[in-house]
Amino acid sequence: MNDMTGRTAVVTGASRGIGRAIARRLAADGATVVVHFGTDEVGASATVVEIERAGGAAYAVGAQLGTDDDVESLFEGIEAALAGRPLDVLVNNAAAAPAGPLGATTRAEFDHLFAVNVRAPYFIVQRALPLLRDGGRIITISSVATRMANPSQTSFAMTKGALETMSLTLANQLGVRGITVNAVAPGATRTADNGAVFEAPGFAELIAGATALDRLGGADDVAEVVAFLASDAARWVTGQVIDASGGLFLGPRA
Template structure:
């Protein structure tokens, strides 16, 4: 465990999956965590309750990140929960995928929603968060392995590629404040977005067969990497993308 005692964090998309695992890990390390959710209030309350039952501190904040106007409510709730404390850690985890947004099936509407949630929202969340952040703060953006291996869902991949560029640019501009900005890029991980992993034993075996460590990822695997970047241990790392994927596609299957 790293020590985040006395620190504060905002994790977007934290009611389920990887986001929930990140929120729970940061809280276990001592941070007060703002658990953002878009629509599933029940899941967000369950995440907060789980954190509190484990001895941590958390509160929920809601905003539909597809709508820029809702950032006002997000940051009003964040500042109320922080009660005058600065924000130390920001994790942009919330994401949206539309499996129809292939080169054949993409529409202007699906393109706009994917980029609104996956690119525009992190940009403007960071813009609003920076004045609240302490010098020496931490920003972690959660990207995807689809930025370097090909999938049919081209618009989703494009949006995550843009997020990688955002991290590198911000690492440069925020360096004078001692704020590190890094990207964690999960491999094939068991989440609601990848429900096919649990629906099909054959699919899970196929993923294991192209992964050096012989299994698909769990949300906690990603959360542990985020915790490193959020901690003092990550103080000399910025502008980097860490592939957290168990050795996915390192070479042809044996």
């Protein structure tokens, strides 16, 4: 475990899945966590309850990303939760799901995907910088979709590629403040919400067979990587994309 006692963190999209696991993990390390949700208030409340039952501190804050006033709505809640304290860790996790292949994606779907997955994280970082302490952490969740050709996720992969470029350039800009900026790229990750997807006959075995570590990933696997990057131990790691996929599609395993 990493000692984050007295520190604060914001995790977007933390009402379920990987975001919930990240929020729980940072809270277990001692951070006070702002649990952001878009529409799933019940899920965010459940995340907060889990953290509090484990002895941690958390606050749920709602703001629907991709709308005109999303960032200001989010930070009204964040600043109320921080109550004058600086922000130590920002985790951009919230994302819209893939919209489909090139021939099926509508302009509205495309615009929504970029509004949630690219515009919102960009302006969340912009708004967070005055609150973020020197030596703080910015961690953005990307995807292995950026290194694989998947025609069903073209626009989604484009958004994640933009986030990786953002992380690289911000790392160079913010390094003078001791702020590290990194991205984490999960692969196929089983969570409580998407478990049914992996129940399709042979699908879980197919993914495991294409993964170097020979199993499906879980949300906690990704959360551990984020917790490392948020810790003092990662003080010399910045501008990187950390693959947290267990080695998905690295090549033939013959």
